[in-house]
Amino acid sequence: MEINQIIDTIYPLTTKAKNLLTESIIETKFPKGHILFRANKIETNIYFIKKGIARAYAFSDDNQITFWFGKEGDPIVSMQSHVNNQKGYEDVELLEDCELYELKTEKLQKLFLEDIQIANWGRKFSELELIKSEERLISLQFNTATQRYLALLKNYPSIIQRVQLSHIASYLGITQVSLSRIRANIK
Amino acid sequence: MEINQIIDTIYPLTTKAKNLLTESIIETKFPKGHILFRANKIETNIYFIKKGIARAYAFSDDNQITFWFGKEGDPIVSMQSHVNNQKGYEDVELLEDCELYELKTEKLQKLFLEDIQIANWGRKFSELELIKSEERLISLQFNTATQRYLALLKNYPSIIQRVQLSHIASYLGITQVSLSRIRANIK
DNA sequence: TCTCGTTTTTATCATTTGTTAAATGGTTTC
DNA sequence: GAAACCATTTAACAAATGATAAAAACGAGA
Numbered sequence: 001m002e003i004n005q006i007i008d009t010i011y012p013l014t015t016k017a018k019n020l021l022t023e024s025i026i027e028t029k030f031p032k033g034h035i036l037f038r039a040n041k042i043e044t045n046i047y048f049i050k051k052g053i054a055r056a057y058a059f060s061d062d063n064q065i066t067f068w069f070g071k072e073g074d075p076i077v078s079m080q081s082h083v084n085n086q087k088g089y090e091d092v093e094l095l096e097d098c099e100l101y102e103l104k105t106e107k108l109q110k111l112f113l114e115d116i117q118i119a120n121w122g123r124k125f126s127e128l129e130l131i132k133s134e135e136r137l138i139s140l141q142f143n144t145a146t147q148r149y150l151a152l153l154k155n156y157p158s159i160i161q162r163v164q165l166s167h168i169a170s171y172l173g174i175t176q177v178s179l180s181r182i183r184a185n186i187k
Numbered sequence: 188m189e190i191n192q193i194i195d196t197i198y199p200l201t202t203k204a205k206n207l208l209t210e211s212i213i214e215t216k217f218p219k220g221h222i223l224f225r226a227n228k229i230e231t232n233i234y235f236i237k238k239g240i241a242r243a244y245a246f247s248d249d250n251q252i253t254f255w256f257g258k259e260g261d262p263i264v265s266m267q268s269h270v271n272n273q274k275g276y277e278d279v280e281l282l283e284d285c286e287l288y289e290l291k292t293e294k295l296q297k298l299f300l301e302d303i304q305i306a307n308w309g310r311k312f313s314e315l316e317l318i319k320s321e322e323r324l325i326s327l328q329f330n331t332a333t334q335r336y337l338a339l340l341k342n343y344p345s346i347i348q349r350v351q352l353s354h355i356a357s358y359l360g361i362t363q364v365s366l367s368r369i370r371a372n373i374k
Numbered sequence: 375t376c377t378c379g380t381t382t383t384t385a386t387c388a389t390t391t392g393t394t395a396a397a398t399g400g401t402t403t404c
Numbered sequence: 405g406a407a408a409c410c411a412t413t414t415a416a417c418a419a420a421t422g423a424t425a426a427a428a429a430c431g432a433g434a
Contacts, residue, residue, distance in 0.1 A: 144420085145420085145421080146420095174421070174422090175421075175422060175423080177421085177422075177423080177424090178420085178421055178422070181420090181421085
């Protein structure tokens with residue numbers, strides 16, 4: 001997905017403000033398996049996915065738990081770094097060869113203070129992420145694992161082809177064995 | 188908690204911007220049990236809690252599930268109304284007699300477009316809420332019910348005195364019976 | 375095609391949580 | 405103080421999920 005479309009979908013900007021923003025964005029590529037963000041590190045960039053898919057995970061005892069997937073058009077942000085300039089708790093791994101748009105956090109923070117349109121674009125960005133996060137929270141709290149799996153399939157059918165089931169299981173808050181049972185029962 | 192402190196904790200404003208914001212805020216009171224927000228309704232106000240405690244819940248089949256508690260200093264917002272001007276899915280009930288600060292969504296949206304400081308205050312507001320939501324999500328996905336209960340007690344010890352256990356149980360994503368068992372095992 | 379390594383499924387048993395119902399405890403009202 | 409009401413706990417059984425191990429399916433290279 002092209003950066004212009006990504007920006008406009010969040011909050012439409014005038015040409016001037018959009019130029020200010022796009023001037024600060026560069027394109028970059030990383031191979032499948034690349035670790036884009038590291039836990040316990042302050043990340044200095046945010047990204048948007050032009051092409052590819054990624055996951056964020058953290059460790060609980062010894063095992064990785066995936067709590068986020070990103071696909072074309074989605075932002076990749078360590079919120080702790082972006083908001084509080086603090087260390088994040090997550091790794092972000094690219095699950096396919098990826099083309100990304102890169103934007104320095106510091107540069108964006110500066111634009112927030114200089115341009116009211118970009119400040120409102122940043123506000124809208126967080127508002128939209130917040131709504132996504134709330135929906136995810138409620139899905140986890142309200143629905144059974146089976147319901148959550150079916151909802152994921154419905155919202156994002158191709159994820160089954162693109163992401164291995166062990167990651168999907170931990171995203172759903174269950175073990176891989178449990179997801180396998182659920183899949184067997186659905187057929 | 189006083190409105191000045193609430194505003195400043197989110198993002199410090201110059202006197203001029205703060206006056207613009209506080210001019211639009213009025214104080215109001217409601218008794219315990221009052222339903223402040225209704226599901227399937229576009230809410231036109233946002234609130235901050237000066238004194239008291241509230242919960243948001245939605246229905247899953249026939250039973251209410253509490254997914255949020257607010258106490259002194261916390262905002263009460265229907266994000267669907269605030270961000271998308273759409274109907275929300277939640278009721279908000281006051282669990283004690285409450286003193287609230289009230290702000291019209293429409294007025295705030297206007298200020299966002301007029302004052303860059305207030306736009307950045309609004310951005311910070313959503314960013315902070317987003318971090319809270321992410322933390323909650325990860326707690327739900329990573330931890331057992333017992334761990335979540337202990338964490339809640341640690342973060343907010345007096346909640347046990349202020350909120351009945353059936354609400355806390357559904358907030359933790361378990362039944363009241365299950366919470367009762369957990370409490371019995373901890374002692 | 376064969377082999378090796380990885381992913382996914384299946385099986386078994388233990389643990390946790392859900393469901394329903396009854397018992398206990400506390401509070402309010404008359 | 406008794407009755408009525410509500411919140412909380414306990415009990416008993418059912419269902420879902422976790423843990424561990426083994427089998428099966430799949431894919432990438434030689």
